[in-house]
Amino acid sequence: MDKPAEIFDRDFEWAELTRYARYSGPEATLGVVSGRRRQGKTFLLDALTRASGGFMFTATETTEGDALRQFGHALAAHCGESVPFRFEHWDEAIARLMRIATNGPAVAVIDEFPFLAKASPALPSIVQRALDPAARRGNTPVRLLLCGSALSFMGRLLAGDAPLRGRAGLELVVPTLEYRLAARFWDITDPRTAALTHAVVGGTPAYRREFTQGDTPSGPEDFDDWVVRAVLNPGRPLFREARYLLAEEPELHDTALYHSVLAAITAGNASRGGIADYMGRKSTDLAHPLHVLEDVGLIRHEPDAFRRNRSSYRIAEPLIAFYHAVMRPHWGDLERPGRGTAVWRRAQSTFRSKVLGPHFESLCREWARWHAGPETYGGHPWRVAAGTVNDPSARTSHEVDVAVFGEDEHETTGRETLLAIGEAKWNDTMGLAHLERLRHIRNLLASRPTGATASHRTRLLCFSGAGFTDELRGIADRDRTVQLVDLNRLYEGE
Missing domain, CATH: 3.40.50.300 (P-loop containing nucleotide triphosphate hydrolases)
Structure with a gap:
């Protein structure tokens, strides 16, 4: 057949x-x-x-x-x-x-x-x-x-x-389409437009065919207009889709509770305690709703890359994050036709920080796990996660957007090695300061007595949606342990 x-x-x-x-x-x-x-x-x-x-x-x-x-x-x-x-x-x-x-x-x-x-x-x-x-x-x-x-x-x-x-x-x-396939399905060839669109609708096929009837952003300059006409428009199906996703799940009986949990995660509360504080509830009260949301595929529970007793909850469906960050706070305005443009103008900073930034980080982790070539790391990756690294001397901690674990080609023991750590910035032109931060974190990890430690071979990955300074590009040309990943490489390269 x-x-x-x-x-x-x-x-x-x-x-x-x-x-x-x-x-x-x-x-x-x-x-x-x-x-x-x-x-x-x-x-x-x-x-x-x-x-x-x-x-x-x-x-x-x-x-x-x-x-x-x-x-x-x-x-x-x-x-x-x-x-x-x-x-x-x-x-x-x-x-x-x-x-x-x-x-x-x-x-x-x-x-x-x-x-x-x-x-x-x-x-x-x-x-x-x-x-x-x-x-x-x-x-x-x-x-x-x-x-x-x-x-x-x-x-x-x-x-x-x-x-x-x-x-x-x-x-x-049957999964959602991963981000590269989603770009092909939407017929979007510009990687910036593809990443922006994926941050709103993800890889669900029906959102292009049935829900937008083939209406796709023609380029970065059309993206804002597309959001207003296809997503923030009360006459289009995508406008209420995030609400229907919860209403259609038979396990989600108290939809108000589940929407509150999702809103808390979208606002940046990744731990159970943080979600509970945001909602004004006890942490123990949230075990069941978090478990159900994970079961139905709306959130992911991800262990910290470096701390076994710590984990984070993240939104698994981009449209849910977009709804809670951009649409839900302005729902009354959006229900009145013609208000979408004004709402979208006011919500730009929220979209970048609460939706686009975290989503770009997740795309970078996906690339690091499934699309990066073996020469990127000098080894074979088998686990990618985000994590937090303690800095005792500075009495602070550092967030690592991408941590790649696997088998080093120079190792013969077969034990897990930290192949690479990376930082992802959607709207920042990355330069020497970003690289020095990664080097500092690598040194901290190299001094750890336990776990998969870093070494001089641990690669440093800089992901940027805005590009890199000439100084950083020059360093990457001379030093293969420094890898630069722009949007073109994210969507087309290894």
């Missing part, structure tokens, strides 16, 4: 889906497809069923009886029956589904499976029973795919002692 031309990238996902669909065994099999909303899961599965002549049922949030009625209509139409199937229970419906592959392996997709399981909690157990060896005598080689966007539910479907644990031959997560 060739991948349809209208599917952008997703080569790995398509290859795994078609491999699963083509499995020639005589038994019915199970696959699970998950991912956050708007990533194109349904688009992929619809293309798969059309290419293979399979069956696809998209559930809605309704009662068990109504869901069975809808399922019976859809399955009968697929089987060429003139009269809809009337199922009293899901046992009957799933048993009938398992008999549709009469001419060899056939794909059967149940999309939005969490909606069905919410109305019929026994449904995962019913599917498990239908896949048991005792039930296989009546089965045909159906390639059943259960799909859903409720990440916490889908994650539990195959975990622990869940009924379907150990039953799946495919467990596919």
Whole structure:
């Protein structure tokens, strides 16, 4: 099955889906497809069923009886029956589904499976029973795919002692497009425009096709106008999308609480204690909401690169950070048409400090982990994080935006080595002062008695969205331990 031309990238996902669909065994099999909303899961599965002549049922949030009625209509139409199937229970419906592959392996997709399981909690157990060896005598080689966007539910479907644990031959997560792919998807060739746009909408495919209908910023000079017309415009879908992302998650019952947590993180409070202080709550009260937000993919919990007992929470969805920093404080003004330009003018400094700066740092860490070539570090990286380094003599600490750990090509022990440390500045032209700061931090790390320590081979990475002084460029030309990464290298180089 060739991948349809209208599917952008997703080569790995398509290859795994078609491999699963083509499995020639005589038994019915199970696959699970998950991912956050708007990533194109349904688009992929619809293309798969059309290419293979399979069956696809998209559930809605309704009662068990109504869901069975809808399922019976859809399955009968697929089987060429003139009269809809009337199922009293899901046992009957799933048993009938398992008999549709009469001419060899056939794909059967149940999309939005969490909606069905919410109305019929026994449904995962019913599917498990239908896949048991005792039930296989009546089965045909159906390639059943259960799909859903409720990440916490889908994650539990195959975990622990869940009924379907150990039953799946495919467990596919459809991610957001990483930043380089997102630039290609939006047809943005200018790296500055690409980084600015990604800081607002991230890598969610639907935000270009359905939500903006192909409206993309034509360049840096058009970015401000694009934000006003496509994001801060109350007549466009992106305007309320950040609110809907929370409202659509079944695990997030108290949306006001979760919005407050996200606002606290966006404001720069990365620790649980800082978030609690911002909200005026006890730190222990936030364990559950933080865990749920992490489960549904809206925040990340990242350990500190240098301090084992410290970690940080960061926003995982750029649109959420943009909403809380720029839109939520001015929501009353933005709801009135024509106010977007004035609001955006007032919010520029907030956007740069609370959204663009942290987002640029995350892009730099992503580049350092997945795009930097081996010669950048003189070794193979396997972990990249941000961290804090204590400076006892100055009674202060230093933030390190990028710390790269891995295996040094000169080491023979195979132990973890600090390959590089880096600083990221979106709007600053970086010069000698930035390099001296990194050298000082490297010396502090070299004197540590424990952990992956620095050495003279630890590279110093300077990331800048505004460029570098001639003096710093001259040093980097002579000293390969100093690496300069501008926007062109971030998007196109190693």
